[in-house]
Amino acid sequence: MKKYDTHNSDYTLLFDPVMNSNGNVCCIDHSRAKKSTVGIAIDDSGFRYRLQQEFPSIIADLIDLAVAIHAADRLTFQNLRQEQTRLCVVLPVRHPELLNATSFQDKLSSLLEWATGSRWLFNFHKRSDSERIIEQQPLISSTEPYVSEVILWSGGLDALAGLYTRLKTNCEASFMLFGTGSNDNNFDRQKQVFKALQHSCPNRLNLCQIPIRFSDSSLHQKNKISRARGIVFMLLGAACAYLMGQRILYLYENGIGAINLPYRKSAIGLDHSRSVHPLTLLKVGDIISELLGEEFKVQNPFLFVTKAEMCKPLAEDGRNDLPPLTMSCDSPHRQQPIQCGYCSSCILRKQALAASRMEDKTRYIVPHGRKPAGDTSLYLQHMLAQVSTLRDLLNASHDLNLQWESLTRRFPDLDDIVDRRAIAETLQPADMRKHLIRLYQAYVTEWNAVEPHISVNLLNQISNQQTSDDCLVATQ
Numbered sequence: 056m057k058k059y060d061t062h063n064s065d066y067t068l069l070f071d072p073v074m075n076s077n078g079n080v081c082c083i084d085h086s087r088a089k090k091s092t093v094g095i096a097i098d099d100s101g102f103r104y105r106l107q108q109e110f111p112s113i114i115a116d117l118i119d120l121a122v123a124i125h126a127a128d129r130l131t132f133q134n135l136r137q138e139q140t141r142l143c144v145v146l147p148v149r150h151p152e153l154l155n156a157t158s159f160q161d162k163l164s165s166l167l168e169w170a171t172g173s174r175w176l177f178n179f180h181k182r183s184d185s186e187r188i189i190e191q192q193p194l195i196s197s198t199e200p201y202v203s204e205v206i207l208w209s210g211g212l213d214a215l216a217g218l219y220t221r222l223k224t225n226c227e228a229s230f231m232l233f234g235t236g237s238n239d240n241n242f243d244r245q246k247q248v249f250k251a252l253q254h255s256c257p258n259r260l261n262l263c264q265i266p267i268r269f270s271d272s273s274l275h276q277k278n279k280i281s282r283a284r285g286i287v288f289m290l291l292g293a294a295c296a297y298l299m300g301q302r303i304l305y306l307y308e309n310g311i312g313a314i315n316l317p318y319r320k321s322a323i324g325l326d327h328s329r330s331v332h333p334l335t336l337l338k339v340g341d342i343i344s345e346l347l348g349e350e351f352k353v354q355n356p357f358l359f360v361t362k363a364e365m366c367k368p369l370a371e372d373g374r375n376d377l378p379p380l381t382m383s384c385d386s387p388h389r390q391q392p393i394q395c396g397y398c399s400s401c402i403l404r405k406q407a408l409a410a411s412r413m414e415d416k417t418r419y420i421v422p423h424g425r426k427p428a429g430d431t432s433l434y435l436q437h438m439l440a441q442v443s444t445l446r447d448l449l450n451a452s453h454d455l456n457l458q459w460e461s462l463t464r465r466f467p468d469l470d471d472i473v474d475r476r477a478i479a480e481t482l483q484p485a486d487m488r489k490h491l492i493r494l495y496q497a498y499v500t501e502w503n504a505v506e507p508h509i510s511v512n513l514l515n516q517i518s519n520q521q522t523s524d525d526c527l528v529a530t531q
Contacts, residue, residue, distance in 0.1 A: 063141060064141045065131075066140070068127050070095075073122045074187060075188055078095050084131075095269060097118065099265050105299060110298075112149045112150065113150055113153070114294050115149060115186070118290075121294075122267055124283050125284075128281050133171060133172060139172060140174070146180075148180075162338065162345060166342060170335055171282035173282075202231040202299055203229055205231045206292075206304075210381060213309055214307050220368045232260060233265075236284075244381070245262070247380055290339070292306075304353045304354070307355065309365050310491075311403070312403065314469075314472065316468070317466075319440065334475060336353040363497075364497065366407050375414045384401050391418065395420045396422065396513075397419075410502075435513055442506075444465065449499060455492060462492070
């Protein structure tokens with residue numbers, strides 16, 4: 056077996072060939088001199104439905120790479136406030152000459168360091184075993200082989216609102232919804248939201264789900280801070296799009312959440328997730344293009360739209376029944392209610408539904424469940440502080456140039472987004488700056504309208520729950 060230099064790594068992950076079953080990864084924790092073997096497999100049978108007669112071997116390698124990144128991200132621990140974690144991933148592939156190319160390796164390592172804060176080293180060697188089942192199966196035509204867009208389908212509110220908008224604005228378009236991951240609850244949610252829409256949009260929607268499965272992993276604690284999840288989602292979604300004859304993968308995410316500005320000055324780069332950041336999409340598109348040898352893009356049509364604006368088509372049609380089917384929470388619980396109601400994602404969800412004048416029928420732990428320990432008002436305080444900062448920066452002048460200067464002095468990443476994304480958005484830099492200023496102005500205006508309602512209700516709910524809990528304890 057080829058020897059790999061792992062002296063400079065905190066973790067080494069040695070993968071068997073990625074298979075539909077009985078695959079393994081050996082995870083070596085060098086800091087603790089600990090080794091464990093975990094089963095890993097992918098059910099990619101959903102890729103039977105495609106336009107390509109033969110299954111391209113380079114797409115099979117893209118799928119294997121996504122599985123390896125997912126496993127490495129879940130099985131290693133990366134502390135964002137300490138020295139960088141160093142990971143070495145050893146993976147057999149069909150085209151090691153392409154994946155070991157310096158240009159591809161540089162782009163891949165840069166992408167993963169940007170998204171996770173860790174340093175990633177890859178060693179690809181020739182895969183010598185038989186192919187997976189999907190590579191041997193003939194084409195099975197889908198009921199609607201042509202699709203207008205392949206989109207990432209998370210089961211979240213943005214995905215729902217974005218798809219609902221696209222369905223309304225283009226009555227002839229059809230969509231392939233792509234979901235992946237290793238959580239059965241997420242898959243069930245994706246199916247539930249898909250079926251709820253399918254009834255009103257017959258023959259326009261298809262769902263493809265590609266599960267990644269761990270086995271023999273009960274003794275191996277999983278990393279809860281999964282920074283590479285969005286990249287894995289996009290790599291597998293790109294495989295789906297390519298097989299369906301598309302060279303663009305779409306995801307639907309409001310601009311506020313996608314850019315995800317830090318709430319406070321002390322925040323370090325990865326305090327906030329970069330899963331669907333505009334530059335992440337650009338970097339993912341670059342490495343896929345490098346691998347395929349042709350241009351491939353990942354696009355977010357809602358980059359300049361707030362979450363509330365995304366929800367307006369749902370509000371106009373009175374579809375208050377659909378948002379409760381979706382998940383927004385950063386830390387979902389296993390028991391009902393699942394969504395916490397006080398994390399930043401839950402609060403943005405509440406703000407969006409209130410600002411779009413939708414009735415929020417979602418059940419949250421706050422106020423519908425037992426209040427957890429700790430101060431659950433901190434997220435709201437951080438969000439309101441950021442809104443106040445944005446309000447002050449935008450009100451400093453009515454001149455667009457001065458507003459932009461004020462914004463970028465506080466949030467310099469915005470300049471980088473414009474410099475690197477304007478061409479991809481087919482916009483002049485000046486026009487993109489205008490769109491971003493409008494985005495944050497709309498966001499501040501929404502908060503101005505609903506902040507008293509959100510703040511009073513959330514803080515009262517927390518206070519009432521605390522009183523109720525104290526009374527319960529006193530009677531015991």
